[in-house]
Amino acid sequence: MAENKEKMEEFSTEEAVKEAMENAEAMAEEAEAEVTEASEENTSEESSKEEKDGKKPFKKKEKKKDKRDEQIEQLTDRVTRQMAEFENFRRRTEQEKAQMFGNGAKAIIEKVLPVVDNFERGLATVEEGADPFSDGMLMIYKQLLTTLEEAGVKPIEAVGKEFNPDFHNAVMHVEDEEVGENIVVEEFQKGYMYNDSVVRHSMVKVAN
Structure with a gap:
């Protein structure tokens, strides 16, 4: 009987210790939750206070760019600008070349036109088929007109x-x-x- 009594007392003591530990852990968790909640409330209150006072909330500084990245950006921008300048130069050069070619062609045509006028004056005095020489001059005149027309005249x-x-x-x-x-x-x-x-x-x- 005495042994059973001791075992029962020992068992009840272990249960009491276990229950006390569980209660302590629960209280610790509740205390930790209350501290966290209070901290969050204080943070929100401080943020709202800073907004009311016109202060911006604290932000972490952005990480500075690497010097190599900055150099790459600068070189890329420089190359892009140079390519645009080269394209403008190429277009301007092509326009100038076309204009120079047109002016040169017009100058040559102006010198050839008096020859065409003389052909027309000479052929106006003879009839077609009158003699082989006149027919030959007429053929040359027609060939000259065809050549000028093919050139855009x-x-x-x-x-x-x-x-x-x-x-x-x-x-x-x-x-x-x-x-x-x-x-x-x-x-x-x-x-x-x-x-x-x-x-x-x-x-x-x-x-x-």
Whole structure:
């Protein structure tokens, strides 16, 4: 009986110790939760107070960029700028070359046109098929016109068209009721265009 009594006392003591430890752990967890909650409340109160006072909440400083990254960015920017400048230079050079070529072509055409005029004056005095020499000159004249046309040179239409100062140069006026107002009735010298620009204006007579 005495042994059973001792065992029962020992068992009850172990249970009491275990229960006390569990209670202590629970109290410690509750205390820790209360401390955490209080800390969060204090932090939120301080943040709201700083916002009311016009102060910005504390932020961590951003990490500075590496010097190598900065150098890479600078070099990339420099290369991009140089590529843009080179592209602008290339376009400007191409435009200047095209303009120079056009001016040179117009200068040559202006020197060739008097030759065409002389061919036309000479051929106007002979009939087609009159003799082999005249036929040969006519063939050369037609070949010359074909070559000029392939190069972009075309004559300006004048007779029967309305006078246009952009293409025609009026050197004489005449009153004629049979034609309309401001109409070209005669062409003294042919005008020519190279592509979209006038090389030589047509010299014409305008009615009314």
